[in-house]
Amino acid sequence: MQKDSGDPALAQVRAAAASGDWSAVREVLEARPESEDRTELLWAVGDTAGVERWITGVLEAEPEAALPRLVAGIRHISWAWEARTSARAEHVSREQFEVFHARLRTAEEWLYEVAEREPRWISPWYGLQITGRGLQVGQATARSRFEAAVRRDPRHLGAHQQQLQQVCKKWGGSHEEMHAFARAAALGAPGGALLGQLVAVAHIEQWLSLDGGADYAYMMRSEVKDSLHEAAEHSYRHPDFVRHGAWNQVLNSFAMAFSLAGERGAARACFEATEGRATEFPWSYMNGSHPAAAYRTQRSATGL
Known part of the structure; x- marks a missing residue:
């Protein structure tokens, strides 16, 4: 990993x-x-x-x-x-x-x-x-x-990731504030920017906060899927996207979010782009002890 x-x-x-x-x-x-x-x-x-x-x-x-x-x-x-x-x-x-x-x-x-x-x-x-x-x-x-x-x-991914955590419900914010921040930052950045990851992470954060059953029901909502695709189009699918910095973590985040949302084709494309290289975040949210195992399980589910 x-x-x-x-x-x-x-x-x-x-x-x-x-x-x-x-x-x-x-x-x-x-x-x-x-x-x-x-x-x-x-x-x-x-x-x-x-x-x-x-x-x-x-x-x-x-x-x-x-x-x-x-x-x-x-x-x-x-x-x-x-x-x-x-x-x-x-x-x-x-x-x-x-x-x-x-x-x-x-x-x-x-x-x-x-x-x-x-x-x-x-x-x-x-x-x-x-x-x-x-x-x-x-x-x-x-x-x-x-x-x-x-x-x-202005487009420092780490600073935005930390602010996203700050406005999460678990740190005194709310789901609404978290999603609003993620979407504004992601879509307000130039096309191809890494900040699109924030939308995927925000949905993963809400998934993580919910009880079993409700978590997957949330990810399967049409508005969740639509927002993931919107962010993907403006981020790693954009022609100006460049593989630099935390690009692989961005793709891993979308791979996990699309997998949870049942978007098998979109998840598969992300997994292919990672070339088998899992990042600890966000897969540690799915399996804290063995993040790479979570990556491999979800990757296999797409047929790769």
Whole structure:
């Protein structure tokens, strides 16, 4: 299973982070400017165990540098969720929540420092969207962080994905707000943009929120199918669609949504375009332990 876009730089930066080689980590990150979206590379570092131990020395050695603070901030976000775990809130202890919130507050300190030092960078604002949700800063503050991100990159998929989560019912929003945001962002972007994925993810989110039976009945609604096709036409089916960035995750998302909606032909086309490469998201919603198994099952159902 492919957890990412297949970018070879990801393997490089993970290996460097695991060995505590800051020089190599910095080289990979600096080779990918903010204008080309390096959030995936940053998360590869942030998800690597042990970074929190060696990054402290880098911060002390480079007190004026923004990049080490950005790495420290992103690592503290991932480290915070490691403490919280993915369990439902009622199954997370008070001690776990205390560690979770403490690490998120530390992440916010680093990220705000980066935003001040590098006002054009989008990565710190993307990170602040995530810390804000964990710290429950409220919808108004969350919206302002999203707006700060998209002022720097109007079509940044990650920032839009985070705002979609923010307006989901499970995070204090509503299904109506979620779908309205997804559709406006997707159709308001130029043809071929990756933002069409938001419509597919919004329907998957609502499917996930419903009980057995009602979930599939929802996906089979004609208006759901119509909105998926509308978004697909404006996104990956558009002649201006280019395979860059998170393109494969976009196709995997539509493959899952069309499969759930019983649109076998549309799902098959998406699976063919992925060339057998599953992404962890969104298939982890269907099978958290084995996302690739969910991909293979649905792919086989289309006759491939």
